Amino acid sequence: MKIGDLVRYSEDAFVGRNNPRDDWGIVTQTGTHDNGHAQCHVVWFTCDNEGWWNRESLEVLSETR
Numbered sequence: 001m002k003i004g005d006l007v008r009y010s011e012d013a014f015v016g017r018n019n020p021r022d023d024w025g026i027v028t029q030t031g032t033h034d035n036g037h038a039q040c041h042v043v044w045f046t047c048d049n050e051g052w053w054n055r056e057s058l059e060v061l062s063e064t065r
Helices: none
Strands: 006-009 024-032 038-044 050-054 058-062
Touching: 024 050
Parallel strands: none
Antiparallel strands: 006 024, 006 058, 024 038, 038 050
16 A cells, blocks of 8 residues: 555455445555554545555555556
8 A cells, every 4th residue: 555545445354344435545655663563644535534554454455557
């Protein structure tokens, strides 16, 4: 994932819970957490939220070039 990619929550991130897969956001930063997990900072368009999520919890809908 790169800055500018359009993303949503991955299906696997919400197994057994309410699935907010209609929430779309844009990656604004990338980095690595202290525990070694790759993370992305996402600003969500469809809800009033932003923050850091593990890359495994996100699915790219549209990649930047």
